[in-house]
Amino acid sequence: MHGQNKTFYGHGLPNLKVGPLQGSLIVIEGTDGVGRSTQIDQIIAWLELQGYAVTNTGWTRSALLSETINEAKAGHALTTTTFSLLYAADFADRLENTIIPALRAGFIVLADRYMYTAFARNAAMGADRKWTRDLFGCALIPDLVLYLKIDVDDLIPRVLEGKGMDYWESGMHLSLGSDIFDSFVRYQGRLIREYNRLAREFNFITVDARQPVDHIQAELRSNISAYLERSRVTSVDLSPSQRATRP
Amino acid sequence: MLSQPHPYPGKLIIVEGIDGSGKSTQLSLLYRWLLSRGVKAFFTEWNSSLLVRNSMRRGKKKDLLTPTTFSLLHAVDFADRLTYKIIPPLKAGMVVLADRYVYTAFARDTARGVHPDWVRAVYSFAPRPDLALYFRVPIEVSLDRLLTGRAKLKYHEAGMDMGLSHDPAESFRLFQSRVLEVYDQLGQEYDLRVVDAVGDIHSQQLLVRRLARQILRDYHGTVADLAAAAAD
Numbered sequence: 001m002h003g004q005n006k007t008f009y010g011h012g013l014p015n016l017k018v019g020p021l022q023g024s025l026i027v028i029e030g031t032d033g034v035g036r037s038t039q040i041d042q043i044i045a046w047l048e049l050q051g052y053a054v055t056n057t058g059w060t061r062s063a064l065l066s067e068t069i070n071e072a073k074a075g076h077a078l079t080t081t082t083f084s085l086l087y088a089a090d091f092a093d094r095l096e097n098t099i100i101p102a103l104r105a106g107f108i109v110l111a112d113r114y115m116y117t118a119f120a121r122n123a124a125m126g127a128d129r130k131w132t133r134d135l136f137g138c139a140l141i142p143d144l145v146l147y148l149k150i151d152v153d154d155l156i157p158r159v160l161e162g163k164g165m166d167y168w169e170s171g172m173h174l175s176l177g178s179d180i181f182d183s184f185v186r187y188q189g190r191l192i193r194e195y196n197r198l199a200r201e202f203n204f205i206t207v208d209a210r211q212p213v214d215h216i217q218a219e220l221r222s223n224i225s226a227y228l229e230r231s232r233v234t235s236v237d238l239s240p241s242q243r244a245t246r247p
Numbered sequence: 248m249l250s251q252p253h254p255y256p257g258k259l260i261i262v263e264g265i266d267g268s269g270k271s272t273q274l275s276l277l278y279r280w281l282l283s284r285g286v287k288a289f290f291t292e293w294n295s296s297l298l299v300r301n302s303m304r305r306g307k308k309k310d311l312l313t314p315t316t317f318s319l320l321h322a323v324d325f326a327d328r329l330t331y332k333i334i335p336p337l338k339a340g341m342v343v344l345a346d347r348y349v350y351t352a353f354a355r356d357t358a359r360g361v362h363p364d365w366v367r368a369v370y371s372f373a374p375r376p377d378l379a380l381y382f383r384v385p386i387e388v389s390l391d392r393l394l395t396g397r398a399k400l401k402y403h404e405a406g407m408d409m410g411l412s413h414d415p416a417e418s419f420r421l422f423q424s425r426v427l428e429v430y431d432q433l434g435q436e437y438d439l440r441v442v443d444a445v446g447d448i449h450s451q452q453l454l455v456r457r458l459a460r461q462i463l464r465d466y467h468g469t470v471a472d473l474a475a476a477a478a479d
Binding site (some may be wrong): 065131 | 265298299301302306311312313314315319320322323326327329330352360361362364365368369371372384
């Protein structure tokens with residue numbers, strides 16, 4: 001057992017007590033194109049070699065909604081409100097059908113983005129901040145949030161060398177600039193400012209994502225190791241049998 | 248938004264009640280009456296947007312839905328219809344008739360165990376109706392109507408996902424009793440006008456029309472009508 005007691009961010013889920021979830025919920029946050037999935041693949045392999053069972057889950061990958069979200073994006077019929085609600089539904093589906101069952105079974109759940117991405121995007125789209133946060137009242141508070149931090153200037157070449165600037169990731173739906181480049185700069189600038197604000201508010205562990213891939217990986221691993229070490233000690237400390245033997 | 252009147256020139260009339268309360272019948276009679284009076288009316292019903300239709304179907308068929316995702320999918324449906332079907336006609340000055348509104352979500356989702364404050368927060372972007380009619384009927388009456396109308400009760404309507412009973416009629420009784428209880432509380436919280444839905448259809452409709460007439464007193468037609476009148 002490595003996980004610590006979990007709590008809900010808000011009102012929680014019906015008919016669920018979360019105290020005894022044994023696994024750990026580790027979140028990797030960061031804006032589009034910052035290199036999250038490359039890092040996550042390597043972390044999973046590394047954790048499994050150490051004997052930890054790992055499940056990963058990512059934004060818009062739910063069985064219930066992934067198709068609907070893709071179709072809706074293709075049709076460009078979404079508003080800020082429907083966008084936010086679809087993401088919340090996708091999140092709730094993965095939370096109840098993937099994340100919580102895995103945590104209960106003692107897995108480490110690695111989440112590629114979490115509710116903070118919705119907070120950042122909705123704020124960038126101009127949705128009411130309180131409303132967005134209320135929506136995610138069903139979320140579990142993660143054990144560890146690792147934030148890959150980058151600035152727009154360093155992000156641009158990385159995205160251009162990768163899969164290029166995409167319609168949604170450039171915020172073209174918000175009509176922010178005359179072309180995709182201008183729009184990308186403004187939209188990602190807003191998003192990154194929101195992420196940085198959230199990093200302070202929710203105490204993310206910030207990792208400088210301008211470094212080479214293997215440096216980032218090393219930093220992520222040392223933070224995860226430290227967390228696992230900490231929680232192992234805590235869970236031993238808190239186990240009733242240990243407490244009983246103390247004077 | 249639900250706490251204050253909407254700023255649009257149109258009017259929003261909604262009906263609520265458990266399944267089998269006869270609210271849809273009453274709303275369609277009201278719709279025809281309005282049209283016959285030359286009022287431009289627009290009709291929309293719960294859970295009818297194309298946006299989440301596939302997800303809803305998939306979720307219901309495979310029993311993938313939990314109370315939380317059930318609630319959020321309906322919220323997407325509602326937000327989508329609000330954007331495309333409710334706000335534009337209200338802005339154009341039409342009378343919008345909605346068969347079920349956010350109170351349906353409040354009642355059903357709360358009956359499924361979802362936190363009442365959460366579901367209210369989710370729907371907080373909804374405009375307040377000008378007239379909200381609640382068709383109140385005892386469980387046995389609605390069950391009678393449903394079973395004579397169609398042979399089988401729908402899975403979610405009977406609350407079968409709650410595991411309250413294996414017998415659909417018994418499950419319906421248990422689940423819809425909870426829904427009814429929440430509706431009764433909502434009636435006071437949100438000023439829903441209660442219509443005794445046990446009475447005969449005709450007298451109910453006369454009451455519905457009287458209530459509609461009251462809120463239409465300060466209604467002077469669509470924006471186009473007003474423009475035409477001003478030009479005369």
